[in-house]
Amino acid sequence: MKPGEESRRRRTGAGLIDGLAALAIAPILGGLGCAPATDGAAAAPPSPPTQAGERAPSAESAPDGRMYGFGTAATAADIAAFDIDIGPDGAGLPPGQGSVEEGLAIYEAKCIACHGATGSEGPWDRLAPRLPADEFPFAEDPSARSTVGNYWPYATTLFDYTRRAMPFEFPGSLTDDEVYALVAAMLYMNDLVPADAIMDSAAVTNIVMPARDRFVEDDRAGGPEVR
Numbered sequence: 717m718k719p720g721e722e723s724r725r726r727r728t729g730a731g732l733i734d735g736l737a738a739l740a741i742a743p744i745l746g747g748l749g750c751a752p753a754t755d756g757a758a759a760a761p762p763s764p765p766t767q768a769g770e771r772a773p774s775a776e777s778a779p780d781g782r783m784y785g786f787g788t789a790a791t792a793a794d795i796a797a798f799d800i801d802i803g804p805d806g807a808g809l810p811p812g813q814g815s816v817e818e819g820l821a822i823y824e825a826k827c828i829a830c831h832g833a834t835g836s837e838g839p840w841d842r843l844a845p846r847l848p849a850d851e852f853p854f855a856e857d858p859s860a861r862s863t864v865g866n867y868w869p870y871a872t873t874l875f876d877y878t879r880r881a882m883p884f885e886f887p888g889s890l891t892d893d894e895v896y897a898l899v900a901a902m903l904y905m906n907d908l909v910p911a912d913a914i915m916d917s918a919a920v921t922n923i924v925m926p927a928r929d930r931f932v933e934d935d936r937a938g939g940p941e942v943r
């Protein structure tokens with residue numbers, strides 16, 4: 717240190733900053749498992765890199781030789797967990813079943829706070845009722861409220877949506893049997909099935925929703941066409 721430098725460092729606070737930096741670096745090094753062995757035997761053994769939030773690049777993550785150093789290839793099981801969409805024709809519906817009675821009990825426990833006692837009170841989306849004569853006023857009346865019973869063209873979508881998105885705070889938490897039961901309950905609230913109905917994949921596929929023929933098929937080819 718040159719003469720006068722100590723006083724300059726004190727004036728500028730550089731010494732303080734050096735001290736803080738040393739304090740900050742120590743935990744980072746510790747976290748990476750490379751803390752300097754300051755006092756011999758007391759030094760912690762290096763921890764494996766995975767504990768520092770690092771994932772060693774595996775052959776699996778970059779089969780084509782590109783290495784980004786993070787991520788792993790999705791396994792078939794990973795993809796299957798997300799690949800749960802159900803077609804209008806029921807393709808993809810899982811085994812299982814549930815009754816209106818079971819569904820109403822689950823609804824009371826997990827859905828009623830947001831959708832109301834009969835599905836029509838809210839405060840969130842209205843799930844019921846149908847409209848008299850199954851009218852479809854949406855083109856003429858922009859204020860008309862859609863519900864499951866007056867708008868949804870397929871009951872299979874009701875299964876798909878409920879399973880993937882509800883209850884709002886815990887999506888994906890329902891078993892397939894619970895979802896069948898809830899679908900039965902929501903169809904019952906819309907007078908689409910009787911109180912003793914039991915829903916399974918065939919029954920859900922066979923329900924003809926009032927709005928089934930109210931939509932046109934989107935057969936646009938993806939070009940610049942406008943309708």
Ligand code: HEC
Nearest residue numbers: 826827830840841842843862863864878882883884885898
């Ligand atoms: C914490 C509030 C909350 C709870 C609990 C909840 N929902 Fe919902 N639900 C919502 C909200 C908000 C929407 C609208 C979501 C959106 O449009 O993205 C919705 C939408 C829906 C819809 C679509 C309605 C439509 O016509 O668009 C269905 C069906 C539904 N919920 C069923 C259920 C069922 C069944 C349960 C119980 C298992 C449940 N919800 C629990 C808040 C909730």
